[in-house]
Amino acid sequence: MKTVSVDLRSYRGETPNERHAFVQIVLPVAGHLKIDVCGLQExxxxxxxxxVHRHTSHTQMSIVPNLSLIVDLDEQTISDQILDRFSSNPFIELSPRTKKLAQYMHDMMQAGERDAKAGQAWAPILVASLGDENPDVISRVSVLKALVEIDPFMPWSLERMADHADISASRLHAVFREKFDETPHVWLSDIRMKKICTLLADTSLPIAQIADAAGFSDQTALTRAMKKAKGVTPAVYRREFSVLPQ
Known part of the structure; x- marks a missing residue:
């Protein structure tokens, strides 16, 4: 299998007994289901x-609508500490941070974003959340930055970013000024512009579609922002840096 595979899956009825050659994490995002792992039921x-550890027998059953985030990982990508923690009892009482991370990936996938690179970047953050119960502020802000960089076009308001970092909006603003010498708004604008430039250079997506995805009111608004940030219009940038045949 790939190092990380992330999927949204619904279960109905009872699945046959399964064993996988990889570790599987199941995080419901809607409804509920029963699972039996080697005789332990929850x-x-x-x-x-x-x-669910590799080569461990398990079955799922549900009679109500449900949706779960399924994360499959090679065992060597998970620390011994995490594997040992859930060796005798595989069930996870989800912390607020883990629930937010699960909802984040669910929202991304529901929006049609199924980029394998996003899963590769997100999964280690999720796994770390299972063991790090009280990360410090800088660690939480670093995780926030990693999440935003995975998909900067998500509707990241200051309040939403602060919520992901489990701090107030004013505290997030202060941390950015103190540690990164810029405001969250300026940083987010820069990250979004980098993705815009990547899409202009690496894809043939219409500029109007890129503007819409990036949250601009129209192509004209993107043009004004890009001229201010890069000194050129989106069309000129694409002509100069596109890797595709013109």
């Missing part, structure tokens, strides 16, 4: 997930 919900 009801999974948005507050409880499970880490």
């Amino acid at each position: 009801r999974l919900s948005r507050t409880k997930g499970v880490l």
